Amino acid sequence: MRTQYLLLLTWCIGYANANAQTIRIPADYPTIQAGIDHAAAGDTVLVSPGIYSENLNFNGLDIVLASFYLTSGSTDFIAQTIIDGGNHTAVITLDQGESSYAEITGFTLVNGTHDESIQWPEFGGGIVCLGASPFIHHNRILNCRGRALNYSDFGGIYCRDSGARIFENEIDSIECFFVKKLGGIVSHRSALIIHKNAIRNISGGYVFQGGGVSADSSELDLFRNVIAEGHFDLAPYTASVRLFNSSLTAINNTLAGELALDTASIAGLTNNIILGPSVASGIYVFNNAEATIDARYNTIAGGWPGAGNFDADPMFADPEHFDFHLSESSPCIDAGDPFFSVDPDGTRADIGAFSVEQTPNGIQDPNPFPDQLLYPNPAKDYVKILRQYAFLTLDRYVVFSLDGKLVDQGPIAADGNLYVGKFPAGIYGIRLYSVDGKVHTCKLIKTGY
Known part of the structure; x- marks a missing residue:
């Protein structure tokens, strides 16, 4: 019976993928929500400008x-x-158990807020994830302002009981007053992967836990984010990251404000720039709270114990205009953990969100063209996906036709082999997702002979 059930489940999944549709807005339905209402799992709702x-x-x-x-x-x-x-409620809400196969990409989202139909809402923002774990990438989330509320939460992206992946978004101008947690990204009882986002202009008054990223009872993985300082009236800090009873792994981030920790929080820090302009140190621990900090090879204002840590001007290109690239004379170049991954140019890791291109001995390896990630190409039966290539680690694929229809998707096999013999002859696009949040689109030529 169990074998029959598994066979039926496998057949149903394959059938669902094979029958996935692309719903076009406004060609098929006049509104995006109407398109979602008529969609099924695995479908793509593709929105025109x-x-x-x-x-x-x-x-x-x-x-x-x-x-x-x-x-x-x-x-x-x-x-x-x-x-x-x-300014009616959140722009997008996911609150019914959506998984990592739910995806939001390619939009500018504006004017999200608390739910105006509820007198005392618990949360609000641009995107709200409640018990949902979507993949949110390559969006702009702007101008979200909450109402003055007592003890609610508000964020450009708000996550509760979530495992969301949040990659390469711009989050700007998030504001609320009289709230518990406020941030460009707010995490409550969640485990979030937050890679390569730009967060700035987070502000409010009478905020209990405020930051560019604010976490309560959560686990955060931060990699190559640029997070400006927050501005919170009556707060003794301008936190880029605020932790309350949470754990953080932060690698190669640039924090223009402090890292603020409270109540048994844990932070592992490698290759970060932490400025903290408003207090004596870039790391601020509340009221001698029990906090565990393992910091190595970071540039931290005021200094901090740990191998390779130092206090120096990072010499950014133009920080007043949110350009935190390193100048060529920055002390952060080649100052990262020597046992850590090297920079794309093959030299020792730099500190901060942006590495500086260097050309050792006048020779530089070119970045691979995306189509080089598949071979043979053209192909009849199988292609091999290079899961590990240069500085890429790929873990998931999506195949789509040239008119945007989903053809196939799934995790990349350990050996990289993908069977394409079931596809009709023609030209396809393949989106390859890397673990660091990049999406590589390749062209596949499928032959019939």
């Missing part, structure tokens, strides 16, 4: 919600495809 005044709910569906950025790779579509929440 324009301004859409909507508040969306995924309705528990593991679907891809995307602009034309998804199919073209052009970031121009991110600014051209706007969802305006109208």
